[in-house]
Amino acid sequence: MRTNKKINIGLSGASGRMGKAIKELVCKKNSGFSLLEEVPPLSGFEEWDKRKIQGVIDFSSPVLFDLAMRWCLLNDRPLVSGTTALNDKQKKNLKKAGRKIPVFYEENMSWGIWQIKQWIRTVSLQNYDLLLEDIHHKDKKDKPSGTALKLKKQFPVFARKKLKIMSFRKGREFGTHRIIFKGPQEQVLLEHRALSRQLFAAGALKALRWLIKQPPGVYSFEDMWGT
Ligand SMILES: NC(=O)c1ccc[n+]([C@@H]2O[C@H](COP(=O)([O-])OP(=O)(O)OC[C@H]3O[C@@H](n4cnc5c(N)ncnc54)[C@H](OP(=O)(O)O)[C@@H]3O)[C@@H](O)[C@H]2O)c1
Structure with missing residues (x-):
């Protein structure tokens, strides 16, 4: 309240x-x-x-x-x-x-990343390859980002093992996290982009x-x- x-x-x-x-x-x-x-x-x-x-x-x-x-x-x-x-x-x-x-x-x-964490825990991913991209401004000190590591932890252990994180540091990006689920016949893309600090x-x-x-x-x- x-x-x-x-x-x-x-x-x-x-x-x-x-x-x-x-x-x-x-x-x-x-x-x-x-x-x-x-x-x-x-x-x-x-x-x-x-x-x-x-x-x-x-x-x-x-x-x-x-x-x-x-x-x-x-x-x-x-x-x-x-x-x-x-x-x-x-x-x-x-x-x-x-x-x-x-x-x-x-x-x-952010509320958006919290929502994505919830979603990851419920989704069924047996046959999907996983890629997580973390894109931040060039002065960010840690790599991968804390968010990327936390998102990874939401996946079940078998999925964590095959999830690959790729970190990019460029320009003035406030923070973008993109998860790509690649299946044999479809691809799902989940993206969160911070538009301001x-x-x-x-x-x-x-x-x-x-x-x-x-x-x-x-x-x-x-x-x-x-x-
Ligand atoms: N949880 C979230 O949603 C979220 C979002 C964005 C960033 N972050 C995290 O928040 C942290 C700060 O990010 P930022 O981009 O604001 O970093 P930044 O611009 O480098 O600012 C760091 C601040 O901490 C001070 N500082 C650090 N170490 C110090 C020390 N040993 N003694 C005195 N002052 C010290 C710096 O002082 P000086 O200027 O004097 O060096 C500056 O005021 C990072 O860990 C980042 O990953 C978290």
């Missing part, structure tokens, strides 16, 4: 592409959010005032993600993170953090509005939108 109260946020990765997209949305009239603290500068976390911040949004790097999560744990505040390329230890720590604070994590904060920023803000009302745990859109 939407309330009229503004939510005060701390933003980790504020000077980056996603950080700027979040700031643009937060600055809009009636956004329902105010930006109170930001990192970088890296020293910012030490100066963040716990009393003012209701939740933290992080789109940064695996290194900064650790620091953002540490701040949230020390200060008992919810964390929404969309940072990709976390290693196994960080994913374990994320689960541990969920015992103490609400944590929301999604490799892709504000798509992901809006998803993260929605997630935070929902998350601040949840008890400690690790959450995703599955919990927010699922049945």
Whole structure:
């Protein structure tokens, strides 16, 4: 349920592409959010005032993600993170953090990719060859994308083994994922294309509005939108 109260946020990765997209949305009239603290500068976390911040949004790097999560744990505040390329230890720590604070994590904060994940789990694919293409701007650091890896995980094990991921980095592409199912006599093409970074920023803000009302745990859109 939407309330009229503004939510005060701390933003980790504020000077980056996603950080700027979040700031643009937060600055809009009636956004329902105010930006109170930001990192970088890296020293910012030490100066963040716990009393003012209701939740933290992080789109940064695996290194900064650790620091953002540490701040949230020390200060008992919810964390929404969309940072990709976390290693196994960080994913374990994320689960541990969920015992103490609400944590929301999604490799892709869009409604469209969430829908595609649902669909993949229900489709029957015995005789199809699978190709997943991930196309992003040239400065994206991880390859394949976190979304591509997450989409792959939705397939049953036998299909995962034959699914090939091809990553392309070019121009200013915000993020396109294309899955091609090639059967003996037909081909099915499923494509999601982000038309702006504000798509992901809006998803993260929605997630935070929902998350601040949840008890400690690790959450995703599955919990927010699922049945
Ligand atoms: N879940 C989703 O829907 C979604 C969507 C898009 C992107 N992403 C992910 O979000 C993350 C950020 O993407 P982006 O395109 O915004 O990246 P970006 O433009 O490179 O921005 C990264 C931000 O993090 C800061 N940062 C990173 N490491 C740091 C460190 N060690 N110390 C201090 N500051 C540090 C950068 O500061 P400086 O500017 O000072 O370097 C910058 O503010 C990536 O993991 C990306 O894959 C997720």
